[in-house]
Amino acid sequence: MGYHFSRDDVGYLSSSAGRAALATVDDLALTSASLLQDLEQVRRANGDRAAALVETVRLRRRAAAKLAAASEWLFTDDALQQATPTAVARHRAVRLAGRNVHDVTCSIGADLVELARVCPAVVGSDLDEVRLAIAAHNLGQRRFPVGEPSTSGTGAPVRNVLLAKADALRPCSSDTVIVADPARRSEGRRTHDPAKLQPPLPDLLATYPDRDLAVKCAPGLDFDRLDWPGEIEVVSLDGAVREACLWSRGLTESGVTRRATVLSSTGAAWTLTDAEPDSIDERTPGEWIIDPDGAVVRAGLVRHYAAKHGLWQLDPRIAYLTGDHLPAGIRGFRIIDRLDYREKTLRAELRRNDCGPLEILVRGVEVDPDRLRRTLKPAGSRPLTLVITRIGRTPTAFLCTAMDSRTR
Known part of the structure; x- marks a missing residue:
């Protein structure tokens, strides 16, 4: 279990004093062997802020291979684990380009940043006020952090994103595509049961019966039992399967119910759908x-x-x-x-x-x-x-x- 951040922590880390302290802590090794000694050094200089500073630097280092702006962002341990890799979030955002979007489980904003690049208006909502404060920082906004306002995070503030505290199962927007990323842990364990996601997938789908939906799910989900009427896209990045995304019919191509998308951190990408031919020979092994x-x-x-x-x-x-x-x-x-x-x-x-x-x-x-x-x-x-x-x-x-x- 990682450090439990408060809104006060987020406000401090977003301030000029917090940013200066983080830069100093980033000079330390913070390895398993040096952690206790490094933490004591940080505590002498920063008192009760030490744990938040050290945890933030360590999370940023872990996030570097996953998120493009990791060196400037704030995280919690759980939120980082679930955050969509930048390349995957960017791919999904491109499919939604030009649409107004509401991410109803926005967490720390990893998807919001990419949606904001290509969508005219974006709403991000969550029930967790700490994660909303972190999202505001990561978007360069001033709405949720307490203490001194931040203009760091992604650099210039993202102007076309509105953040709000809201329950994903209580609609609070209209004329938007709904994007959701239900948490895949139940009672501390990873789950592939749609009914045990948070919010539960059946409840989420029932809440938005007539809306265009893009719902991120674990790739281990039993798709055959799901009986999804739209498209199921499975995405890999650099050879590792990262997620499945359920796309409602209004967001899919005609005749496509399954799609494989293969992304690479080098920029190369390709996709394959079940609308393409599948007739193959039966022959002895080739070369x-x-x-x-x-x-x-x-x-x-x-x-x-x-x-x-x-x-x-x-x-x-x-x-x-x-x-x-x-x-x-x-x-x-x-x-x-x-x-x-x-x-x-x-x-x-x-x-x-x-x-x-x-x-x-x-x-x-x-x-x-x-x-x-x-x-x-x-x-x-x-x-x-x-x-x-x-x-x-x-x-x-x-x-x-x-x-x-x-x-x-």
Whole structure:
């Protein structure tokens, strides 16, 4: 559990004195080894403000890889964990460009900043006054912080965002697209049950039956049980699946119910929908094995991805694809040999191929990669990949070399 910030803390941290103190604290290491000593040094200089200062600097460092303005923003631990990465928030905002939007669970404003760039008017509301005060700071506004007003955060104040304390389940705006990000923790544990989100997803949908909606959800949600009438978009960033977003019919393209969007911090992005063809061949394994991006797998678009790139499946129930070429911009595995899944056979082949560093990928079979690696004991110098899956009912292993088509 992190430090519990108060509105007074937010007011102080937003003030010129707080900003100066934060700059001084940022010069300290604040590592696990030095934390107690650093905290005592900060306490001698700043008294009761020490914990808030140290926690803020540590949160900013954690946020640096996730949020573009992390070095100037304020956070709480829980809010940072749930905050949408900047690249993902920006992607969603672009889909809403030109619309007036109300984020009914705005928290610390990570989505508001991106919405404000492309939407003429934005409302952000939340029941947590501390998070609203933080959002005001992060937007460069003066409305919610107490104490000396702030003009830091994002720099110049964001003028087209109105912040308000309001319950997401009690409508307080009209003619706006509703954006929501229900908290995915129940009784201190992460949950994939829509009814246990905060606010509960069924209640949220019932509150806005005739409004355009974009609702951020966990990618682990059981989409088949959800029976959502619009589009479900699964988004990944730099290879990691980040979220699913439920888009109501008024915000989708005709005929699209599933979408996979693959983002990269380098700026490259692509998308795939279930409106595209999904007819693929049934053939023996080709030269390459491809493990599709997790967004494609979670969105149920493996066959669509295969059809788009001239690939086919190793097995119709397994997400591994195969083909005679490696699509541009992805990592794949060139097959050296196909083997029966028997440890004695695998050990002999690894030795024969001078295998040293060994990557083990598994789908469709019960195998612990770490335990298997210890059992096989590769001792050579050549880095190889072992892809273990099943074809039909037969566990099968492919010995491969990994290659990234972006570096070829």
